[in-house]
Amino acid sequence: MSAEAIPPGIVLERESASRPNYLNWSHSVKDWLLTTDHKRIAILYLVSITIMFGLGGIAAMAIRAELTSPHGHLMESDTYNKMFTMHGVVMIFFFLVPSIPATLGNFLLPLMLGARDLAFPRLNLLSWYLFTLGGVIALGAMICGGVDTGWTFYTPYSSIYSNSNVAVTLVGLFIAGFSSIVTGINFIATIHKMRAPGLTWTRLPLFIWAHYATSIIIVLGTPVVAVTLGLVLVERTLHIGIFDPAIGGDPILFQHMFWFYSHPAVYIMILPAMGVINEVLACFCRKRIFGYTFVCGSTLAIAVFGFMVWGHHMFVTGQSLYTGMIFSALSFIVAVPSAIKVFNWTATIYKGEVWFSAPMIYCLGFIGLFTIGGLTGLYCSSLSVDVHINMTYFVVAHFHYVMVGGATLGYLAGLHFWWPKMTGRMYPEGWAKVAAGLAFVGFNLTFFPQFILGYLGMPRRYHYYPAEFQIWHVLSTAGSSVLALGYAIPLVYFLWSLKYGEKAGPNPWGAAGLEWTVASPPTQFNFDELPVVTWEAYNYDVPHENAIVDHSKNVLPDAEGASHSAH
């Protein structure tokens, strides 16, 4: 694209500082709780999932504390079981699944597409209420009563052999499932029909593609888990059901139906994070993402192949050997598109003008940790190896590398990257770098020992173990404290920045993308005049209205940028 081409600097709303924005046009509680503005709903979600993350984190720390001793001094076995169940349920269903889509996705989709809102604003609000209602019900049951089945709710544990709080928790999950479905439908309709003129499919930011693929997975997968959990619920309450072996039912069928959703669900968690990485990386390498089409294709490939590998969770559950072989082979195939992405990101960094800002550090952390997580996924997918490591800490380490090292770091990268847009304020860059570093180090210290533990044969979900494993557990617990600090610091400075942060201006990073052409924070209806898009995504070869912030030596070329402010 030639240097004359107009960058996405439609009229920058310079005067907007004085105009009311989406945050301050009204302050009443009612206007927040009944809002249909996607940006406010994103903030509501942000608050909810932060609380959930805190609760899940407390459970995690309790687990880690218990595991410092081989004899489990701190709690009863039953309490321990309830703790890891609560940790898993909260972190997966109430934090990771909604994390990026419901906050960053909700906030950014219309802005990136050049629309005034999502397609169905009222459904969007409904989704938050469903999420909150489901969360309150499930948490109520887990905190007041306790559920000890693990996040997977395998029958017949969950149907016959455990207490009746399971039923209430399932109701909560069922409701929360619908909040995800509603979001998915909303995103699909929005991406299909609300794109600004000129914003063709091949010009979409990869963040949008990631959310498109995620929404497809949500729409196809979540109803299945909803009906499955519903059947368990019926089985518990009415004592009739198709999973109960006593009346000829099939408990393995539950596992098939559960993993039919829950394997794709891991991509619901990781794809949006991958979308974030694309945006952040392109911005801080000042380059178009290498192989846009391939990244795009791999996103869709993951959505498709993700539905064909659920059986790799059931290699040792009495599935036939041939079925196992097919699922094993398909699992190897599903790793290919993930590898393509890692390759493309690396190639994007190569010869880029890399700016090591905080979001970029999170991003680099993501790439490394996701690679380890993905590769160990292949260990787990190899039939014979999995017989050894199944149900051990190796699997625990694998999925934490992808979900915590991958998805959560991606979420934090995105939150830092778009925080100035969402709030209009900068966070303190120095502290953010410290936090990113702590999270990276703490994470590895927590979970690398778990690979070793698993390899040595430490089963997951146990809290008594042979004394020779203690050293690894202690290391892991030490790491988790560092990790917790790495999460607590951003919470503090984000809150601090709301009041004291430097004003960000529309485009502090000099980033490409429609969302950076509007004021920070955006006004209630996003765009005064809807944009017409004539450029490709990530056109970093033209200068952008940019960086008012001087955090780093790598301040972007300001002179050229200024010459464009006339547009």
Add this chain to the structure above:
Amino acid sequence: MSVEAAHDAHGHHPVQYHQFEDMEQQNETYIVGMWSFLVTEIMFFGGLFLAYSIFRMNNQAIFTEAGHRYLEVDKGAFNTVVLLTSSLSMAMCVYYAQKADRVKQLLCLGFTLLCSFVFLGVKAMEWSKEFAEHHLPGANFAYVSDAHLSTAKAQIFFCLYFAMTGLHAIHVIVGILLMVVLGVLIAARRPGVKYYMPVEMFGLYWHFVDIVWIFLFPLFYLIPGKR
């Protein structure tokens, strides 16, 4: 600025929402949204259809017997005709909505409503018969096999039968509620329904409910076992 004020400011069609540029975009978006919703519905029932297929495959004999002997195929067939007719009248209702013919629209909607009540009535008769014959799974379940088949899996058949037809009936009931609301709004000449989209979307939903039955009927009542 409230959402309503925003409409007025733009001078839009009265039922156009602020996030859309024009009515065409709004209509197309609604349709995409509705179809996506129907996809989730298909997957929702899909889980149950999967469970049914697996148990059926593994227990051909008892499933065939239970279906043929204890479900009344004539009532099922009658209901199929009723639902198909209701789909026809629903399609006509959409047609008249697009033509903005209020009276014919109401007549068609009324007829569809009538059909759905007939359907539920017949279904209730069937269920109460099963109930009387102790086919409701649970402690009182009893099953007599003609061919001296092992009856262990008969309970599963009835679990699935009640779960699937029950879920379908819930969808019919939701449909009835929506029809009543739509009918009242149309009769009251509310502006929102002068525009055909709500009726069209409800039409899609209703056809979906109908199609689910088109699959349920042969699965439970008709397919023969191995000969």
